[in-house]
Amino acid sequence: QERVVLAQLKDVPAETQDGIAVSLQANIELPDEAESALANGATGIGLFRSEFLFIGRSELPTEEEQYQAYASVVRTMQHRPVTIRTLDIGADKALDGEATVATNPALGLRAIRYCLAHPDLFATQLRAILRASAHGTVRILIPMVAHMHEVRAARAAIASAMAELDLRGQSYSKNVEVGAMVEIPATAIAIEPFADALDFLSIGTNDLIQYTLAIDRADNEVAGLYDPLHPAILRLIANVINAGIRVGKSVALCGEMAGDPQLTRLLLGLGLTQFSMHPQQLLSVKREILRAHSNALRVQVATSLNRASPIDPASLH
Amino acid sequence: QERVVLAQLKDVPAETQDGIAVSLQANIELPDEAESALANGATGIGLFRSEFLFIGRSELPTEEEQYQAYASVVRTMQHRPVTIRTLDIGADKALDGEATVATNPALGLRAIRYCLAHPDLFATQLRAILRASAHGTVRILIPMVAHMHEVRAARAAIASAMAELDLRGQSYSKNVEVGAMVEIPATAIAIEPFADALDFLSIGTNDLIQYTLAIDRADNEVAGLYDPLHPAILRLIANVINAGIRVGKSVALCGEMAGDPQLTRLLLGLGLTQFSMHPQQLLSVKREILRAHSNALRVQVATSLNRASPIDPASLH
Numbered sequence: 354q355e356r357v358v359l360a361q362l363k364d365v366p367a368e369t370q371d372g373i374a375v376s377l378q379a380n381i382e383l384p385d386e387a388e389s390a391l392a393n394g395a396t397g398i399g400l401f402r403s404e405f406l407f408i409g410r411s412e413l414p415t416e417e418e419q420y421q422a423y424a425s426v427v428r429t430m431q432h433r434p435v436t437i438r439t440l441d442i443g444a445d446k447a448l449d450g451e452a453t454v455a456t457n458p459a460l461g462l463r464a465i466r467y468c469l470a471h472p473d474l475f476a477t478q479l480r481a482i483l484r485a486s487a488h489g490t491v492r493i494l495i496p497m498v499a500h501m502h503e504v505r506a507a508r509a510a511i512a513s514a515m516a517e518l519d520l521r522g523q524s525y526s527k528n529v530e531v532g533a534m535v536e537i538p539a540t541a542i543a544i545e546p547f548a549d550a551l552d553f554l555s556i557g558t559n560d561l562i563q564y565t566l567a568i569d570r571a572d573n574e575v576a577g578l579y580d581p582l583h584p585a586i587l588r589l590i591a592n593v594i595n596a597g598i599r600v601g602k603s604v605a606l607c608g609e610m611a612g613d614p615q616l617t618r619l620l621l622g623l624g625l626t627q628f629s630m631h632p633q634q635l636l637s638v639k640r641e642i643l644r645a646h647s648n649a650l651r652v653q654v655a656t657s658l659n660r661a662s663p664i665d666p667a668s669l670h
Numbered sequence: 671q672e673r674v675v676l677a678q679l680k681d682v683p684a685e686t687q688d689g690i691a692v693s694l695q696a697n698i699e700l701p702d703e704a705e706s707a708l709a710n711g712a713t714g715i716g717l718f719r720s721e722f723l724f725i726g727r728s729e730l731p732t733e734e735e736q737y738q739a740y741a742s743v744v745r746t747m748q749h750r751p752v753t754i755r756t757l758d759i760g761a762d763k764a765l766d767g768e769a770t771v772a773t774n775p776a777l778g779l780r781a782i783r784y785c786l787a788h789p790d791l792f793a794t795q796l797r798a799i800l801r802a803s804a805h806g807t808v809r810i811l812i813p814m815v816a817h818m819h820e821v822r823a824a825r826a827a828i829a830s831a832m833a834e835l836d837l838r839g840q841s842y843s844k845n846v847e848v849g850a851m852v853e854i855p856a857t858a859i860a861i862e863p864f865a866d867a868l869d870f871l872s873i874g875t876n877d878l879i880q881y882t883l884a885i886d887r888a889d890n891e892v893a894g895l896y897d898p899l900h901p902a903i904l905r906l907i908a909n910v911i912n913a914g915i916r917v918g919k920s921v922a923l924c925g926e927m928a929g930d931p932q933l934t935r936l937l938l939g940l941g942l943t944q945f946s947m948h949p950q951q952l953l954s955v956k957r958e959i960l961r962a963h964s965n966a967l968r969v970q971v972a973t974s975l976n977r978a979s980p981i982d983p984a985s986l987h
């Protein structure tokens with residue numbers, strides 16, 4: 354019955370009581386899930402993880418195979434934005450046959466660090482993503498950025514991939530936006546140059562919380578210390594959102610916090626207008642948004658952020 | 671010859687050209703090193719690591735053995751402050767015979783987390799430290815604090831240890847100060863309640879940099895990304911120093927940055943007045959302090975912090 358009520362919200366625009374439009378997009382791990390995103394009213398794919406193409410096999414996926422996978426999602430989404438995250442591998446998700454030798458893989462050669470250390474692998478993926486952009490609206494999302502030189506290197510790799518496609522005469526959109534995951538504390542703290550240099554930002558709260566609190570959530574001995582409501586986390590989220598507002602860049606949040614309806618009012622109060630989450634969560638979160646008074650929440654949260662005591666999200670109204 | 675010049679500075683008070691007094695203390699790992707601290711003009715021990723008592727043996731050290739070790743340093747330092755850090759173990763420095771099973775030990779059950787999970791071990795160490803306080807000026811330093819509930823639990827454990835010593839009729843100083851290492855990003859970001867609840871703070875830049883940048887410096891594949899000058903790091907250091915100034919609490923810095931004479935002007939510019947470092951670095955850093963103009967540096971660094979481009983410490987004068 355709950356499900357029937359929520360289903361009625363599918364085509365209702367996500368807008369707060371005081372008229373703030375909110376974007377609700379989907380996180381997906383496999384191309385098939387794009388259908389479920391649409392069925393739950395997603396206005397785009399905020400995070401398309403590309404690891405499925407690389408994990409559990411002994412050979413790297415070809416450019417063609419990757420292109421087909423990306424393009425199928427782009428076609429399904431019919432010009433709604435599809436945000437494809439470049440390979441986020443190296444930590445828990447090691448490529449098959451590659452031994453993870455790092456003492457602390459979460460603090461090691463992963464994601465963009467791994468891709469910049471494997472330029473051929475990265476170039477192949479970038480060409481495949483760019484080719485998919487010929488069929489709709491594609492955005493490239495770079496994970497685990499912490500240094501501006503990583504942004505510059507990623508942009509250079511994208512420019513090279515475009516040049517290669519030009520040589521080949523293969524089509525792609527020249528307007529593909531390039532953004533970064535904000536999931537390392539340094540990036541969230543000193544966000545300004547990243548907000549300037551990138552087209553959009555996406556806050557990855559799962560990793561951001563782990564690094565900011567120095568805890569591995571998968572480690573049972575310390576999982577109890579994982580706390581999305583730690584004042585430091587909320588300040589970092591606010592800092593990134595505000596930096597995006599100042600320079601007119603889009604800021605989404607794609608960690609599990611985005612899909613928790615108990616945190617929707619809090620995130621609206623922090624100024625968030627773009628949520629990306631598991632498709633199954635979209636309509637519950639939309640219901641919260643439809644009930645919310647955005648400006649009242651912004652005032653309440655701004656006041657709470659400056660207090661020493663933690664915020665109780667249930668107290669926001 | 672360099673060494674002879676520096677040796678003349680041993681008893682010169684550390685003071686900038688514009689009359690700002692600076693405290694130069696020593697980090698030590700073994701009781702013997704207190705002599706070297708004094709020989710290099712240290713005005714106290716800013717960080718006495720206690721791991722040497724626990725590592726490379728199959729049985730835990732007794733209270734008496736710990737007490738003797740701590741008291742010997744306290745006696746050597748003759749009423750200069752001795753800051754004893756409670757056990758910082760569990761990550762790379764596992765106790766003998768204990769398998770480190772964590773996937774990411776640096777993000778696991780270490781330091782205060784470990785001690786709170788092993789209350790008898792912690793109580794024994796706290797009693798030994800407190801008993802040493804009867805012979806001079808002892809401060810207790812809690813590593814890896816990220817949550818206020820950890821501060822409250824540590825304070826409760828110290829109160830229990832005092833109560834036990836009262837029962838036994840053993841003497842200790844009731845005025846032992848309790849401080850925390852600021853080495854987890856969350857703590858440095860949301861520092862205010864910690865500055866309020868603790869008697870002093872000590873910034874541990876080695877770990878703070880690693881967590882803030884999400885890199886393990888011991889991992890050769892990413893060690894090149896370790897950057898003490900990342901704008902985020904400098905902002906966190908400034909944030910902690912300023913919070914201490916606002917509530918009148920002492921803030922030291924005890925990571926390797928403190929002992930690098932090329933960073934002395936930068937740290938003075940951030941407002942730091944308490945440095946703790948390897949004894950061998952004390953006089954080189956003192957020489958830099960004697961040459962420095964603190965207020966001019968504060969103006970230059972404040973201006974640079976708000977710029978997007980990184981600070982070049984060599985450009986400060």
Ligand SMILES: [Mg+2]
Nearest residue numbers: 496536557560
């Ligand atoms: Mg991540």
Ligand SMILES: [Mg+2]
Nearest residue numbers: 813853874877
């Ligand atoms: Mg440490």
